[in-house]
Amino acid sequence: MTCAPRLLAACLLLAAPVAVVQKRGLVPLAALAAAALLLCLWPRRRELGARMLRGSFAALCAALVALSLWAGVSALWAVVPGDALAGALRLAGLAVTLFLVLAAASLADSDGARLIERAILASALGLAALIVVELLADAPLNNALRGFPDPPRSAGATKPAATLLAVFSGPAVLAAWRLGGLGAAFAVAAPFAAAVAVGTSQSAKLALAAASAAAAAALAAPALLRRALPLALALAVLAGPPAVYEVSKAATRAGLLPLSAVHRTVIWDHAAERAAERPLGGFGMDASRSLPGGRDRPEAERLDRLGVSGAIRDVFLSAPPGAIELIPLHTHSMPLQVRLELGLVGLGLTALFAYFAGRAAAALPERAALAAGAAVAASAAVVSLLSYGVWQHWWWVAVGLAAVPLAAARAACRRG
Numbered sequence: 001m002t003c004a005p006r007l008l009a010a011c012l013l014l015a016a017p018v019a020v021v022q023k024r025g026l027v028p029l030a031a032l033a034a035a036a037l038l039l040c041l042w043p044r045r046r047e048l049g050a051r052m053l054r055g056s057f058a059a060l061c062a063a064l065v066a067l068s069l070w071a072g073v074s075a076l077w078a079v080v081p082g083d084a085l086a087g088a089l090r091l092a093g094l095a096v097t098l099f100l101v102l103a104a105a106s107l108a109d110s111d112g113a114r115l116i117e118r119a120i121l122a123s124a125l126g127l128a129a130l131i132v133v134e135l136l137a138d139a140p141l142n143n144a145l146r147g148f149p150d151p152p153r154s155a156g157a158t159k160p161a162a163t164l165l166a167v168f169s170g171p172a173v174l175a176a177w178r179l180g181g182l183g184a185a186f187a188v189a190a191p192f193a194a195a196v197a198v199g200t201s202q203s204a205k206l207a208l209a210a211a212s213a214a215a216a217a218a219l220a221a222p223a224l225l226r227r228a229l230p231l232a233l234a235l236a237v238l239a240g241p242p243a244v245y246e247v248s249k250a251a252t253r254a255g256l257l258p259l260s261a262v263h264r265t266v267i268w269d270h271a272a273e274r275a276a277e278r279p280l281g282g283f284g285m286d287a288s289r290s291l292p293g294g295r296d297r298p299e300a301e302r303l304d305r306l307g308v309s310g311a312i313r314d315v316f317l318s319a320p321p322g323a324i325e326l327i328p329l330h331t332h333s334m335p336l337q338v339r340l341e342l343g344l345v346g347l348g349l350t351a352l353f354a355y356f357a358g359r360a361a362a363a364l365p366e367r368a369a370l371a372a373g374a375a376v377a378a379s380a381a382v383v384s385l386l387s388y389g390v391w392q393h394w395w396w397v398a399v400g401l402a403a404v405p406l407a408a409a410r411a412a413c414r415r416g
Contacts, residue, residue, distance in 0.1 A: 002040065002041070002107075003040045004040050004041055004104045004105075004108065004112065005105075005108050005111070005115045005116055005408070006115065007036050007037055007040060008033070008037070008101070008108075008116050008119070008404055008408070009115050009119035010033075010119075011029060011033040011101075011401065012116065012119040012123045012401060012404065012405075013119050013123050013126075015029065015127075015164070015398075015401055016126045016127035016130060016161075016164075017126075017141075019127065019161040019164045019394075019398070020127070020130045020131065020134060020158065020161045021141060021142060023161070023394045024394050026394040026397040026398060027094075027393045029397075030097050030098065030101060030397045030400070030401070031093075031097050033101060034096070034098075034100040034101055037101065037104040038100060040104075041104055041107065044107065048100075048103050048104065048107065051103040051106050051107065052099050052100075052103045056359055056360035056363060057099060057102070057106075059356040059359070060099070060353060060360065061095070063352045064095045064353055065092070065095065066349050066352075067342075067346060067349040067350060067353065068088050068091045068092040069088075070342060070346055070349060071084065071088035071091055071285040071342060071346070072084070072088035072089075074281060074282065074284040074285045074346075075284060075285070077281060077283075078283065078284020078286075078287055079284055079287040079290050079291060079292075080284070080286070080290050083284075083286040083287070083290065084284040084285035084287070086286075087285040087286035087391055090391070091285075094393045094396060094397075097397075101400060101401075102400060102403060102404065102407050105403075105404045105405070105407040105408040105411070106410070106411045107411065108408040109411075112408060113405070113408040113409050113411065114178075116405045117171070117174070117175035117178060117408070118179070119405075120168060120172050120404070120405045121179070123172075124165060124168040124188070124192060125172070125191065127164065127165050127168065128165060128194070128195035129191075129195075131162055131165065131199060132195050132198065134157065135155045135158055135198055135199060138152065138154070139152065139153045155199075155200065156200050158200070158201075159199065159201040159204065160394070162196050162199040162201040162204035163203065163204045163383055163395075164398045165192060165195060165196060165204070165208075166204045166207040166211060167211075167376055167383075167399055167402045168398075168402050169189070169192045169375065169379070170211050170373070170374070170402070171372045171375075171402055172192070173185050173188060173189050173215075173372065173375075174369060174371070174405070174409075175405065176189075177368060192208070193208065196208045201387075202261075202386075203382065203383050203386040206386065207378075207379035207380075207382040207383050208379065210379055210381070210382045211375035211376070211378050212375070213378065214371075214374040214375050214377065214378035215371040215372065215374055215375040216371075217374065218367065218370045218371035218373075218375075219367060219371050222367050222370055225362070225370065225374060226362040226370070227362075229361055229362045229377060230354075230356070230358030230359045231355070231358070232381075233354040233355060233357060233358040233377060234351040234352070234354050234355040234358070236335070236381045236384070237335045237347065237350050237351040237354045238335070238347065238351050240335055240381070240385045241268065241272070241333050241336040241339070241385065244333070244385050244386070245265065245269070245272065248261065248264065248265040249265055249269075252265050252308060253306070255309070255310065259312050259315060262308055262312050263324060264332050265306060266298045266306065266308070266326065267328070267331055267332055267333075268331065268332075268333060268336060269302065270294075270298075270326040270327060271288075271327060271331040271333070271336050271337070272336065274291065275336070275339045275340040275343075278343060279343060279344055280343045280345060281343040281346075282338075282339065282341045282342045282343035283340060284341060285342060286341065286391060287341045288327055288329065288330045288341060288389070289327075289329045289330065291327060291340075293326065294325065294326050294327035295322065295326070295328075296325065297316070297317075297319060297321065297323075297324055297325065297326075298316050298324065298326055300317060303317070329389065330388070330389030330391075330392075331389070332386065332387055332388070333384075333386070334388070334389070334390035335347060335384065335385065335390075337389060337390045338350050354381075357377065358377060360373075361373035361377050361406070363410070364409070364410055365410060366409075369406060369410065372405075372406060373406050376399065376402045376403060380402075383395070
């Protein structure tokens with residue numbers, strides 16, 4: 001076993017406490033891991049480079065490079081050209097980091113793959129425990145590491161960690177199954193579900209439910225899922241935002257949603273309106289945070305059209321300036337943000353990337369590994385449609401780390 005699997009295992013183990021305390025720390029963690037892996041694998045650099053330019057890696061790289069280039073070109077018409085250029089460079093750097101990590105994982109032998117699988121299992125179990133402690137004891141770790149601020153951090157700080165747990169759950173359950181069979185798999189799935197269920201992140205709960213359903217579908221009908229998964233992910237990018245918006249709008253009219261969910265419905269309504277103004281190229285990379293009118297309070301006419309009524313409508317109309325905005329930094333829908341900022345061209349490139357990511361997951365050789373890959377894909381798709389900004393790189397690092405044991409397992413299986 002080379003040093004690379006040990007580095008990857010250490011990165012996975014560190015991801016749990018980093019996500020609980022400061023989600024953005026996942027980005028420098030991945031960057032440091034990529035640099036260390038490059039040094040470790042320098043004697044095998046040609047093999048590493050060939051791995052990045054072959055098969056699924058090559059297609060994913062090409063799609064992400066094209067998206068990065070288009071993001072850079074969008075500086076020509078962007079609301080803030082400097083933000084567009086900087087965002088495009090950061091996206092390119094993220095791509096290099098993640099593909100280095102995944103390419104290194106794909107060089108692992110069977111011993112290395114087992115070490116990496118055990119690491120993500122330990123990381124997920126530790127993450128579940130930390131989430132429960134933070135929730136039940138009013139975020140002691142977050143507050144202690146910040147010098148007990150006043151006001152203190154709330155248990156809501158665990159939302160990103162719960163999302164990470166939902167994405168890690170598939171590969172972690174796979175690792176438990178390999179170690180102890182079906183009983184062990186169910187035994188570790190229970191604390192994962194409990195930690196997410198007691199938390200406050202609704203998107204994490206939906207992501208874990210989607211992961212479970214996708215894994216079950218892969219186990220029941222692997223051949224069908226292999227064909228459907230790439231198309232389903234591409235369709236989620238292209239048609240997911242309007243579909244989710246229509247469901248959310250109907251639920252808003254029926255009075256079924258809390259304030260936060262109604263606010264997202266309003267955000268999606270406004271963002272779709274603005275995206276239609278520049279359908280081809282959008283407003284430029286990273287424009288959501290500085291789009292004119294985005295910081296305004298939702299208008300009464302929009303609330304009436306969406307069917308917002310009662311106490312929630314009163315909250316919107318009486319909120320002080322800056323408390324409730326039409327676009328607070330991003331759209332809380334990654335494909336919709338891409339469409340708003342990079343237009344239909346950017347959306348098409350993102351769908352292409354999603355398609356090739358689905359192809360990579362569908363190519364996992366074993367049925368159990370396929371189930372874990374489908375779980376990662378489904379959970380990532382749900383979170384992408386409901387939460388966070390598309391350029392929050394910590395999220396994509398989380399998905400990339402969840403794919404590390406799958407890449408290692410595929411490589412080990414290919415070697416026999």
